[in-house]
Amino acid sequence: MRIAFTKMHGLGNDFVVLDARAAPLPELTCTFASALADRRTGIGCDQLIVLDHSSVADLRMRIFNADGGEVEACGNASRAVALLHGQPARIETAGGLIEATPGAAGISIDMGEPRFEWNAIPLAYAMDTHHMPVAWEMLDQPTAVNVGNPHVIFFVDDCDAVELDRLGPEIEHDPLFPQRINVNVATVTARDAVRLRVWERGVGLTRACGTGACATAIGAMRRGLVDRAVTVTLPGGPLRIEWNQAGRIIMTGPAAESFRGTFDSRDFGA
Numbered sequence: 001m002r003i004a005f006t007k008m009h010g011l012g013n014d015f016v017v018l019d020a021r022a023a024p025l026p027e028l029t030c031t032f033a034s035a036l037a038d039r040r041t042g043i044g045c046d047q048l049i050v051l052d053h054s055s056v057a058d059l060r061m062r063i064f065n066a067d068g069g070e071v072e073a074c075g076n077a078s079r080a081v082a083l084l085h086g087q088p089a090r091i092e093t094a095g096g097l098i099e100a101t102p103g104a105a106g107i108s109i110d111m112g113e114p115r116f117e118w119n120a121i122p123l124a125y126a127m128d129t130h131h132m133p134v135a136w137e138m139l140d141q142p143t144a145v146n147v148g149n150p151h152v153i154f155f156v157d158d159c160d161a162v163e164l165d166r167l168g169p170e171i172e173h174d175p176l177f178p179q180r181i182n183v184n185v186a187t188v189t190a191r192d193a194v195r196l197r198v199w200e201r202g203v204g205l206t207r208a209c210g211t212g213a214c215a216t217a218i219g220a221m222r223r224g225l226v227d228r229a230v231t232v233t234l235p236g237g238p239l240r241i242e243w244n245q246a247g248r249i250i251m252t253g254p255a256a257e258s259f260r261g262t263f264d265s266r267d268f269g270a
């Protein structure tokens with residue numbers, strides 16, 4: 001079966017986007033998703049995004065990490081999908097309904113409300129999620145936030161100095177996190193500015209993580225380290241994050257289309 005795809009990215013966090021509304025797709029197995037995402041033998045991406053019809057929104061977005069696992073939310077892909085669809089757009093995800101509108105500095109996404117309860121992160125057992133009494137070497141007392149998907153955030157003096165490629169996988173797979181976790185290391189540089197690096201669950205180090213930026217901004221606001229609107233600068237560039245009066249997270253930033261193509265599904269085990 002020949003399948004059309006669009007290659008897109010948000011700040012270098014890249015996606016292969018398939019549209020099940022345009023033509024039928026093969027079964028979306030873990031093997032198929034990870035084969036497509038493989039940068040040596042596949043098309044290569046951080047996430048496979050599949051669009052489909054929705055009965056509650058304008059469209060539905062399914063998200064598969066590079067390891068093939070299906071997950072609930074992806075901030076950067078939300079902007080990419082909104083760019084493809086046009087805004088305003090209401091997008092159904094496994095993590096909840098999100099809304100995209102055109103913003104002065106790119107596309108704004110209402111990512112919904114953050115959750116902080118230990119079993120909403122989720123953690124394996126009850127614990128204070130604001131200052132978690134845990135440590136992995138020099139990374140200690142993180143905060144945990146669920147913004148549709150699970151994040152743990154460590155505030156450090158210099159996030160560039162953290163060996164995230166070594167500690168990220170260890171923390172991601174710690175039994176404390178029954179659904180695994182996205183690992184964020186952040187440095188607050190001003191009341192409205194944060195630097196961030198992310199080890200993404202099911203992917204590894206990425207150029208940018210939209211939900212990581214949201215979770216980190218909320219974690220920093222909750223600790224009183226920053227004001228209610230901040231610029232979070234990732235290796236791929238900046239995102240503006242606001243926690244508005246209604247308690248909702250608004251993420252604003254760019255998205256871009258890279259190229260379009262087709263592939264034969266049999267080349268990827270489907």
Ligand SMILES: N[C@@H](CCC[C@H](N)C(=O)O)C(=O)O
Pocket residue numbers: 013046047065071072073074075076077149150182200201202203206208209210211212
């Ligand atoms: N790159 C994304 C996050 C994708 C999902 C994440 N790896 C997870 O497993 O939850 C973003 O921009 O938010």
